Amino acid sequence: MDGNPSGELILAGISHALIVLDSQHLVARINPAGEALFGTSAKHLLGRKITDVLQFADLRLNEALVEQDISLTARGVMIYSDERKLGFADFDIHPLASGPEWRLISLSLMAQDGPILESENSDPSNLAIRAPDILSHEIKNPLAAIRGAAQLLERQLDDSQKTLTQMITAEVERVVNLLNRMQTLSSNQPARTQAVNIHTLIDRARRSIEAATGQAVKITDKFDPSLPDALVDPDAMMQVLTNLLSNAVDATRHLANPEIRIVTRYSFGASLSAQGGTEAIRLPIQIMVCDNGPGVPAELEQEIFTAFVSTKKEGQGLGLALVKKLMRDMNGRIRYDRGNQDEMSRFTLFLPVAPKN
Incomplete structure (x- = not known):
C-alpha cells in the first residue's frame, strides 16, 4: 500500500475502544474495538448520548462524561452499558487539542484475575466464593466445643432457661451447615x-x-x-x-x-x-x-x-x-x-x- 495509512485504518488497528464525542455529548465516532466492547455496531451507537451508552458505579465518573472541559483518568473501574456489566477498565477522557469542542474517550478492558470468576456465557448464578478447607476446619473445631458446652449447660437448667441454650445449639448447627455449603459454592448443586x-x-x-x-x-x-x-x-x-x-x-x-x-x-x-x-x-x-x-x-x-x-x-x-x-x-x-x-x-x-x- 502506497502512502500513509488513512485515519480509518489507524482507528481499526487500535486494540482498545476509542469514542469521539461532540459538543452535545453525543457519540460522533467509535472504532471497531469500541463496537466489540459494547457488543453492537457503530450504526446503533452514533448519535446517542454518551451517558446512555456508558455508565460507571462512581457518580463522579458519570458526571465527567458531560463536563466539556474536564480531563480525567481512572484505573480499574467497573464499566456498564445499558445495565450490563462490561468489566473493569482503564478510562481516560480529554478534549482534543485540535478542537476543544470534541472529546476523546479511551477504554481498555483489564484482564480478569483473582478468586471471583463469572463467565459472561454462563448463568449469573454461578458466583464462585471459594472458602479454603483449612478455614472451615479451624472454625468448625471451636463450634463443636460451643455446641458441646451448650448441651452440657442445658442439663443443669430448668425448662424456663433452656430456650437460650437450644438457640445456641441451633445456631451452631446452622453455621456448620453454612460452612459445608461455602465449601461447595463453586459447584452447581441444586x-x-x-x-x-x-x-x-x-x-x-x-x-x-x-x-x-x-x-x-x-x-x-x-x-x-x-x-x-x-x-x-x-x-x-x-x-x-x-x-x-x-x-x-x-x-x-x-x-x-x-x-x-x-x-x-x-x-x-x-x-x-x-x-x-x-x-x-x-x-x-x-x-x-x-x-x-x-x-x-x-x-x-x-x-x-x-x-x-x-x-x-x-x-x-x-x-x-x-x-x-x-x-x-x-x-x-x-x-x-x-x-x-x-x-x-x-x-x-x-x-x-x-x-x-
Missing part, C-alpha cells in the same frame, strides 16, 4: 428446597438477632397472614435473613430512634426463566427487610452484591454476595432500593411458591 412457612423462619431469625443484641434492637413486622408456603432451603433462607437483619442493625446502630421492619406480601409481578428450562418461574412471595439507616452509598449501589465490596470499614464484602448466591440457588432473587426522604432503605427478596401436594 439447593435442598422444601415447602416452608416463611413467617416461621423470619420469627426465628428475628429472635436470634434480638438475642445477639441483648434485646437492644426491636424488629417490627407487617405480615401477610394469607401468604402460602415458599419453596426454599431452610438453612440457606435463615442465613439470608440473619445476614440482612444483621446489616440493618449495623446501619441503625448509632441512630437515636432506630427502625427495622420486616414486611411480607404476595405480588403477581416477578418471574424468571430457570437455567435450562423453558417455563418462567413465578416469584410472588416478597420479603422486605427495611431500616432507616443511611443506606448504601450511591457509588456502591451497583456493586453491593459483588464479592469483596463492603460498606463497612472492617467488612470482608462476602455477606451480600453470599446472599445473592443463596437466593439464586433457590430460584429466588434479591433487589436493593435506596430510601428517599422519609422512606426506609430496603432489601426485597423474591421467592417461588411451594407446589401443592
Whole structure:
C-alpha cells in the first residue's frame, strides 16, 4: 500500500475502544474495538448520548462524561452499558487539542484475575466464593466445643432457661451447615428446597438477632397472614435473613430512634426463566427487610452484591454476595432500593411458591 495509512485504518488497528464525542455529548465516532466492547455496531451507537451508552458505579465518573472541559483518568473501574456489566477498565477522557469542542474517550478492558470468576456465557448464578478447607476446619473445631458446652449447660437448667441454650445449639448447627455449603459454592448443586412457612423462619431469625443484641434492637413486622408456603432451603433462607437483619442493625446502630421492619406480601409481578428450562418461574412471595439507616452509598449501589465490596470499614464484602448466591440457588432473587426522604432503605427478596401436594 502506497502512502500513509488513512485515519480509518489507524482507528481499526487500535486494540482498545476509542469514542469521539461532540459538543452535545453525543457519540460522533467509535472504532471497531469500541463496537466489540459494547457488543453492537457503530450504526446503533452514533448519535446517542454518551451517558446512555456508558455508565460507571462512581457518580463522579458519570458526571465527567458531560463536563466539556474536564480531563480525567481512572484505573480499574467497573464499566456498564445499558445495565450490563462490561468489566473493569482503564478510562481516560480529554478534549482534543485540535478542537476543544470534541472529546476523546479511551477504554481498555483489564484482564480478569483473582478468586471471583463469572463467565459472561454462563448463568449469573454461578458466583464462585471459594472458602479454603483449612478455614472451615479451624472454625468448625471451636463450634463443636460451643455446641458441646451448650448441651452440657442445658442439663443443669430448668425448662424456663433452656430456650437460650437450644438457640445456641441451633445456631451452631446452622453455621456448620453454612460452612459445608461455602465449601461447595463453586459447584452447581441444586439447593435442598422444601415447602416452608416463611413467617416461621423470619420469627426465628428475628429472635436470634434480638438475642445477639441483648434485646437492644426491636424488629417490627407487617405480615401477610394469607401468604402460602415458599419453596426454599431452610438453612440457606435463615442465613439470608440473619445476614440482612444483621446489616440493618449495623446501619441503625448509632441512630437515636432506630427502625427495622420486616414486611411480607404476595405480588403477581416477578418471574424468571430457570437455567435450562423453558417455563418462567413465578416469584410472588416478597420479603422486605427495611431500616432507616443511611443506606448504601450511591457509588456502591451497583456493586453491593459483588464479592469483596463492603460498606463497612472492617467488612470482608462476602455477606451480600453470599446472599445473592443463596437466593439464586433457590430460584429466588434479591433487589436493593435506596430510601428517599422519609422512606426506609430496603432489601426485597423474591421467592417461588411451594407446589401443592
